[in-house]
Amino acid sequence: MLGRGLTGIAGRPFVDLEPFIDLTALASLDDEICYALAQIPTDYTGGCHRSMGIMPEAFAKEPWADHGEVIRAMTDREFLVFASLSDAPHLLDPARRAELTFGEERAVPLSRRQMLHLEMKHGVYFPWKVYVELMPGGPWEKKSDPAGKRWTRDALVHLPRTVEFVRRLPFASVGSVKLLGLRANDHGTVHRDADPAVKTTVDPFITFCPGRKKRLFLWDDVEGTRTHIDARAFWFNDSDYHGVEADPWFRYSIRVDGAFAGGFLERALGSLNAGSAATSTRG
Ligand SMILES: [Fe+2]
Numbered sequence: 001m002l003g004r005g006l007t008g009i010a011g012r013p014f015v016d017l018e019p020f021i022d023l024t025a026l027a028s029l030d031d032e033i034c035y036a037l038a039q040i041p042t043d044y045t046g047g048c049h050r051s052m053g054i055m056p057e058a059f060a061k062e063p064w065a066d067h068g069e070v071i072r073a074m075t076d077r078e079f080l081v082f083a084s085l086s087d088a089p090h091l092l093d094p095a096r097r098a099e100l101t102f103g104e105e106r107a108v109p110l111s112r113r114q115m116l117h118l119e120m121k122h123g124v125y126f127p128w129k130v131y132v133e134l135m136p137g138g139p140w141e142k143k144s145d146p147a148g149k150r151w152t153r154d155a156l157v158h159l160p161r162t163v164e165f166v167r168r169l170p171f172a173s174v175g176s177v178k179l180l181g182l183r184a185n186d187h188g189t190v191h192r193d194a195d196p197a198v199k200t201t202v203d204p205f206i207t208f209c210p211g212r213k214k215r216l217f218l219w220d221d222v223e224g225t226r227t228h229i230d231a232r233a234f235w236f237n238d239s240d241y242h243g244v245e246a247d248p249w250f251r252y253s254i255r256v257d258g259a260f261a262g263g264f265l266e267r268a269l270g271s272l273n274a275g276s277a278a279t280s281t282r283g
Pocket of ligand 1: 191192193
């Protein structure tokens with residue numbers, strides 16, 4: 001059932017892809033991934049959804065500190081300390097700080113050192129504290145485009161089974177593969193990646209969860225309800241508000257963006273619609 005405040009996909013809140021993808025390898029992938037995460041460099045992401053203006057009002061009132069707001073409010077001295085931890089300090093002219101934007105999808109990326117300092121000195125909350133781009137996707141609007149995209153060395157060396165699994169997913173081409181992990185007790189802030197009134201198409205992607213359940217939910221801002229996605233492989237409309245519930249353990253998922261293989265979507269949606277018709281006939 002699609003709530004009034006969700007756009008969804010083909011009349012449903014999300015698409016459960018479990019019936020269409022062989023997931024028998026997931027337990028083995030989880031072994032490989034958790035072993036790799038203990039060894040490879042990881043990043044933080046998120047932490048600025050409110051200042052990006054992509055949170056619903058009900059959640060934007062939450063008290064967690066947003067790095068966009070924190071950086072804007074820094075004194076000149078605090079800004080100099082912050083700038084000194086950058087990987088690109090030459091870009092951070094304090095006299096022009098009002099023109100600079102930082103972090104996710106912004107002009108100046110945050111360094112790992114800056115993220116840690118924002119967290120520890122300024123109390124910024126970064127929801128995704130284990131973030132790895134296995135195939136860097138570039139700017140958000142280019143994430144489905146395969147041109148110039150490559151697996152990272154860490155992915156090829158430490159995650160060969162995961163790379164192979166992604167290669168077998170029903171994509172004609174892939175433009176981005178990222179691992180998004182949340183540490184125990186952290187939650188993923190509710191946000192949407194586009195405004196459905198402006199962006200009327202749905203980006204093709206598959207998210208899969210090899211490890212413990214990650215309780216992702218869609219937030220219906222009209223009805224004030226949550227639809228939890230209880231599937232280990234799925235696709236949803238990321239122009240709908242979505243977030244991740246807190247749980248007392250580490251959780252992660254891998255999101256693959258690209259172009260679906262010819263006919264995959266038609267077969268999957270056709271099969272789901274046939275299933276719904278059979279269910280509704282039964283009653
Ligand atoms: Fe998102």
